[in-house]
Amino acid sequence: MGQDQKPVLRVSNLEVTYYTDSGRARALDDVSFTLNAGEKLGMVGESGSGKSTLALAMMRMIKPPGRIEGGKVEIGGIDLMALSDEDMRQARLSKIAYIPQGAMNSLNPVTRIGSQLVDAIRSHGIQDSRAQVEERCVNALKSVDLDPAVFRMYPHELSGGMKQRVCIAIGILLQPSVIIADEPTSALDVVTQRQVMETIDRVKDQINAAVILIGHDMGLMAQFVDRVAVMYSGRLVEVSTTREMFTNPVHPYAAALISSLPNLENKGVFQGIPGLAPSLLRLPGGCSFHPRCAKVMDICKTTRPLTRRVQGDRLVTCHLYNEEA
Amino acid sequence: MANLLELRHVSKTYSRGLINAKSTVALQDISLTLKEDEPTIMTVAGESGSGKTTLAMLLLGFITPTTGQIIYRGKDITTLEGEDRLAFRREVQAVFQDPFAVFNPFYTVDHLLTVPIKQFKLAKTPAEARAKMDEALKAVGLRPEDVLGRFPHQLSGGQRQRINVARALLLKPRLLIADEPVSMVDASLRASILETLRNLQRDHGVSIIYITHDLTTAYHIAKSIIVLYRGGVMEAGDVDQVIKSPQHPYTRLLVDSIPWPTLDQRWGSDTIKAREAGGSSVGCPFRTRCPMAMEQCKTQPPLYHIKQKQAAACYLHAEHSSIAAERLSELLPVKSELEA
Numbered sequence A: 001m002g003q004d005q006k007p008v009l010r011v012s013n014l015e016v017t018y019y020t021d022s023g024r025a026r027a028l029d030d031v032s033f034t035l036n037a038g039e040k041l042g043m044v045g046e047s048g049s050g051k052s053t054l055a056l057a058m059m060r061m062i063k064p065p066g067r068i069e070g071g072k073v074e075i076g077g078i079d080l081m082a083l084s085d086e087d088m089r090q091a092r093l094s095k096i097a098y099i100p101q102g103a104m105n106s107l108n109p110v111t112r113i114g115s116q117l118v119d120a121i122r123s124h125g126i127q128d129s130r131a132q133v134e135e136r137c138v139n140a141l142k143s144v145d146l147d148p149a150v151f152r153m154y155p156h157e158l159s160g161g162m163k164q165r166v167c168i169a170i171g172i173l174l175q176p177s178v179i180i181a182d183e184p185t186s187a188l189d190v191v192t193q194r195q196v197m198e199t200i201d202r203v204k205d206q207i208n209a210a211v212i213l214i215g216h217d218m219g220l221m222a223q224f225v226d227r228v229a230v231m232y233s234g235r236l237v238e239v240s241t242t243r244e245m246f247t248n249p250v251h252p253y254a255a256a257l258i259s260s261l262p263n264l265e266n267k268g269v270f271q272g273i274p275g276l277a278p279s280l281l282r283l284p285g286g287c288s289f290h291p292r293c294a295k296v297m298d299i300c301k302t303t304r305p306l307t308r309r310v311q312g313d314r315l316v317t318c319h320l321y322n323e324e325a
Numbered sequence B: 001m002a003n004l005l006e007l008r009h010v011s012k013t014y015s016r017g018l019i020n021a022k023s024t025v026a027l028q029d030i031s032l033t034l035k036e037d038e039p040t041i042m043t044v045a046g047e048s049g050s051g052k053t054t055l056a057m058l059l060l061g062f063i064t065p066t067t068g069q070i071i072y073r074g075k076d077i078t079t080l081e082g083e084d085r086l087a088f089r090r091e092v093q094a095v096f097q098d099p100f101a102v103f104n105p106f107y108t109v110d111h112l113l114t115v116p117i118k119q120f121k122l123a124k125t126p127a128e129a130r131a132k133m134d135e136a137l138k139a140v141g142l143r144p145e146d147v148l149g150r151f152p153h154q155l156s157g158g159q160r161q162r163i164n165v166a167r168a169l170l171l172k173p174r175l176l177i178a179d180e181p182v183s184m185v186d187a188s189l190r191a192s193i194l195e196t197l198r199n200l201q202r203d204h205g206v207s208i209i210y211i212t213h214d215l216t217t218a219y220h221i222a223k224s225i226i227v228l229y230r231g232g233v234m235e236a237g238d239v240d241q242v243i244k245s246p247q248h249p250y251t252r253l254l255v256d257s258i259p260w261p262t263l264d265q266r267w268g269s270d271t272i273k274a275r276e277a278g279g280s281s282v283g284c285p286f287r288t289r290c291p292m293a294m295e296q297c298k299t300q301p302p303l304y305h306i307k308q309k310q311a312a313a314c315y316l317h318a319e320h321s322s323i324a325a326e327r328l329s330e331l332l333p334v335k336s337e338l339e340a
């Protein structure tokens, strides 16, 4: 995947705020990144750091009390934020597909899998014959290793892994150029997980889509993605290739994350990152990681670090790298 | 010594379709015992569809076994009434796999936590109730002021999952059935929630049945493990032995598929044979995917007793003596070697 090819996705300065009763929570703060066709990006970060919010914002599916305050999401040069509501509805699934967190539980329990797939196609105004639409659905099921018989089944008759693959099938029905999968395998066993990831990989190749894999399983990231982006309280603090991230993370939070990973040698040792994730309502000033950072400096407490490009193509948001830019 | 929970030859079959009735054996002849005064953490592992959630639902009395019995403190749970039923519902708590399904979207987090406090009369005053809520929320790494008053859709996935755990902690149960309780939280939080669960067992005498597909966390908190495949026990024993030296080809596949967070330990490149929809109902259930399958695998293998605390249902170990399915519990250590 050449770095110089034109990116299929360009997210710039995306901002989201939730206006809650207890105050304003800035859930996405100036998030920018790009993605090439066929590339796989892993989006990791603590629970509540804004990963799902990013996905929802890219789909323009943020609901009140949340609001997209600004930014662009361009796919193939078209800014989704500038589309009419109707055009955006059409763009979902055909340009950009989102497989939400816990998607498998959002399948309608009283409707057969087949009708749910057919509805997804029909809602895009596709006028193919019934047989053609059905064939398309069955093919989508097959491409995620599901038996065509699943078409006539109800969600409760399927196990978690099967339901999750149904959701992926829905996601790829209209061959989007960007697929966002929000923790697609966190409820699945390792074998199924591997199968689901291989499935995503295969369909991605078939339609040359870019994939954003949201999750916290660093093992999965190591095995699957090309680049890793780390979020911390609404900001992207590091974006690096998978190799760089695992061998030499540059941001102190990313480094702490990498060193908290379990292995077979440290049984019963639960080493987390000290301190709690900050509340978005009361973010520490300066760098929001500063109360937990092992390398904190005076400037970190007062001044918000900017995102800089270091060591070629890596992005890092930390004062330690101020001079290197 | 009294038994807290006893499963006697429990099987569950789901059938669907009236005409071409097709049935799925979700759980097959499981016998297990948990002792009242020996709190432990037992893992039930297995791939998607292996029957883990079915087992949890049976233990909670949400579904009834097709055959066999589940006995809680000497009484069959299908016949519990009145006081006994209330006690059972308080003493046996669950943390569900899916934090999205259990929440009623119209109730706030406060409501979710105060209902059990009221229902089981856990607090005398509102202040005491609030203190209990705060304590439980803090134990799972949540700030009460951040989450109380919110609706489920206003929380992230991991936050919801932790509220589920907090709710179970609140009730200080005797038995906790945790179905993938940490699948949606990051590694660092996962560590602290698992530590909370371990302390619950160690300091408060709660037994935990930890249902997961994640062998790394199982290894870190459990004492014993049962590996299920298509509802049957493939391997069981001491968690260290089973994970470090798996003896059943299926357990080996599971251990090989762990996505290790390092770049030099890649996922096996050999493509894994997908589980077929129907599969064979006779013989070794893993037969159609097993690279070592032999002629004799067409009849169901018994559990072979390989080590004192390890057994596998596979003919590759036929040189060992077999052990009857109802003696499964004898293979499962209550304490890990470190503590013993």
Ligand SMILES: Nc1ncnc2c1ncn2[C@@H]1O[C@H](COP(=O)(O)OP(=O)(O)OP(=O)(O)O)[C@@H](O)[C@H]1O
Pocket (backbone or CB within 6 Å): A018, A019, A020, A025, A027, A045, A046, A047, A048, A049, A050, A051, A052, A053, A054, A063, A064, A065, A066, A101, A216, A280, B153, B154, B155, B156, B157, B158, B159, B184, B185
């Ligand atoms: N509708 C909402 N109203 C108010 N706050 C919200 C809303 N939705 C999300 N939040 C808050 O925004 C923050 C980011 O949430 P988000 O769901 O994006 O996190 P996440 O990174 O996906 O976490 P997880 O890994 O737990 O799924 C959290 O603190 C969450 O509580």
Ligand SMILES: Nc1ncnc2c1ncn2[C@@H]1O[C@H](COP(=O)(O)OP(=O)(O)OP(=O)(O)O)[C@@H](O)[C@H]1O
Pocket (backbone or CB within 6 Å): A156, A157, A158, A159, A160, A161, A162, A187, A188, A189, B014, B015, B016, B024, B025, B026, B046, B047, B048, B049, B050, B051, B052, B053, B054, B055, B097, B213
């Ligand atoms: N209500 C039901 N009706 C019919 N079949 C069912 C029902 N519930 C479960 N099954 C089937 O029983 C088997 C075991 O399912 P179960 O949900 O217990 O698996 P699991 O091990 O929890 O899987 P996962 O890891 O995906 O959650 C599966 O083949 C499933 O399709």
Ligand code: SF4
Pocket (backbone or CB within 6 Å): A251, A252, A253, A287, A288, A289, A290, A291, A293, A294, A295, A296, A297, A300, A305, A317, A318, A319, A320
């Ligand atoms: S800016 Fe300062 S506090 Fe923040 S991560 Fe960098 S060194 Fe640590």
Ligand code: SF4
Pocket (backbone or CB within 6 Å): B248, B249, B250, B284, B285, B286, B287, B288, B290, B291, B292, B293, B294, B297, B301, B313, B314, B315, B316
């Ligand atoms: S009994 Fe036969 S088919 Fe089953 S796991 Fe052992 S070798 Fe494989």
Ligand SMILES: [Mg+2]
Pocket (backbone or CB within 6 Å): A051, A052, A053, A101, A182, B156, B157, B158
């Ligand atoms: Mg999320």
Ligand SMILES: [Mg+2]
Pocket (backbone or CB within 6 Å): A160, B052, B053, B054, B097
């Ligand atoms: Mg389950």
